[in-house]
Amino acid sequence: MQEKIVQIEAQALSAINSAENLQKLEEVRIQYLGKSSEFTNILRSLGTLSPEQRPQVGALVNQTKQRLEQALNERRNSLVKAAQQQKISSEKIDITLPGKGIKRGKIHPLTQVMNEAKNIFICLGYEIAEGPDVELEYYNFDGLNIPPHHPSRDMWATFFIKDDVILRTHTSPVQIRVMEKRKPPLAIIVPGRVYRRDSDATHSPVFYQLEGFLVDKNITFGDLKGTLTEFLRQIFGRKRNVRFRPSFFPFTEPSAEVDVECVMCDGQGCRLCKGTGWLEILGSGMIDPNVFKGVKIDPEKFTGFAFGMGIERIAMLKYGIDNIRLFYENDLRFLEQF
Numbered sequence: 544m545q546e547k548i549v550q551i552e553a554q555a556l557s558a559i560n561s562a563e564n565l566q567k568l569e570e571v572r573i574q575y576l577g578k579s580s581e582f583t584n585i586l587r588s589l590g591t592l593s594p595e596q597r598p599q600v601g602a603l604v605n606q607t608k609q610r611l612e613q614a615l616n617e618r619r620n621s622l623v624k625a626a627q628q629q630k631i632s633s634e635k636i637d638i639t640l641p642g643k644g645i646k647r648g649k650i651h652p653l654t655q656v657m658n659e660a661k662n663i664f665i666c667l668g669y670e671i672a673e674g675p676d677v678e679l680e681y682y683n684f685d686g687l688n689i690p691p692h693h694p695s696r697d698m699w700a701t702f703f704i705k706d707d708v709i710l711r712t713h714t715s716p717v718q719i720r721v722m723e724k725r726k727p728p729l730a731i732i733v734p735g736r737v738y739r740r741d742s743d744a745t746h747s748p749v750f751y752q753l754e755g756f757l758v759d760k761n762i763t764f765g766d767l768k769g770t771l772t773e774f775l776r777q778i779f780g781r782k783r784n785v786r787f788r789p790s791f792f793p794f795t796e797p798s799a800e801v802d803v804e805c806v807m808c809d810g811q812g813c814r815l816c817k818g819t820g821w822l823e824i825l826g827s828g829m830i831d832p833n834v835f836k837g838v839k840i841d842p843e844k845f846t847g848f849a850f851g852m853g854i855e856r857i858a859m860l861k862y863g864i865d866n867i868r869l870f871y872e873n874d875l876r877f878l879e880q881f
């Protein structure tokens with residue numbers, strides 16, 4: 544019997560040490576230590592032994608069992624470790640492989656020009672205000688000294704939502720919204736989308752404007768000229784001449800349109816500037832006293848200037864783009880050039 548046990552132990556140990564994975568090891572355990580193993584049978588048959596033999600064999604069986612269990616544990620641990628090592632090395636990242644290029648987005652040219660324009664005014668101390676695209680007729684027109692049925696409303700081909708609600712035709716209504724709530728000194732710019740029933744190579748029914756206004760004591764036309772000249776020089780270059788031309792807007796008096804020397808012919812006269820040597824860039828003027836009265840600012844105490852410009856137009860002139868649709872078609876061959 545003892546010999547048999549020693550023999551089983553030797554077989555079991557060699558089976559344990561050659562089990563190549565956890566499943567095989569479990570099979571070995573069942574084979575040698577499981578309920579129907581030879582070993583268990585021997586334990587069960589201890590009762591048939593003589594009283595002298597029983598303790599000796601019993602002790603041997605138990606010691607053998609302990610040794611086998613220990614061997615099983617050791618083998619199990621080393622198999623688990625090996626499996627982990629295997630997993631780690633199979634998941635190892637080869638950092639020497641060349642990476643996949645990441646496609647980076649770009650800022651849309653209109654956003655770039657808008658940001659550039661905003662930054663110039665922010666550096667001059669202006670703050671940003673915004674207003675709704677769907678606007679009351681009052682703010683878009685009446686508050687800006689454009690009464691109902693006044694012929695100057697024809698300057699803006701308007702989209703109506705209902706009787707007194709429209710898509711704003713310019714960013715100027717935000718002047719009224721701001722001045723209703725706040726008192727001077729005010730230095731504000733208003734970036735935003737505006738809407739007009741107008742569509743050709745240089746006009747889109749939806750486009751962007753940047754509005755601005757400054758109100759304080761003793762603001763003069765000289766302040767307007769200085770501010771807008773500096774702005775245009777930063778946008779189009781220091782060398783370009785700028786001129787102020789009398790004009791009319793219902794919300795400013797006097798009004799001026801501001802031109803910059805043609806970017807294509809440097810003032811010589813060409814197709815782009817229609818032979819004049821000048822490009823029209825923005826509308827401006829001294830805020831009309833009627834506008835101040837509507838927002839309860841005393842025009843005897845305060846004066847101010849205002850201006851508005853189209854972002855698409857500036858972008859087209861800056862980059863030599865002749866069709867406004869290019870900004871909205873999202874053709875990557877176009878967008879990637881900026």
Ligand code: DAH
Pocket residue numbers: 712713714715754755792794795825826827828848849850851852
């Ligand atoms: N709102 C005008 C337009 O859309 C542009 C403009 C002209 C704005 C003169 C002003 C201004 O603030 O003073 O055509």
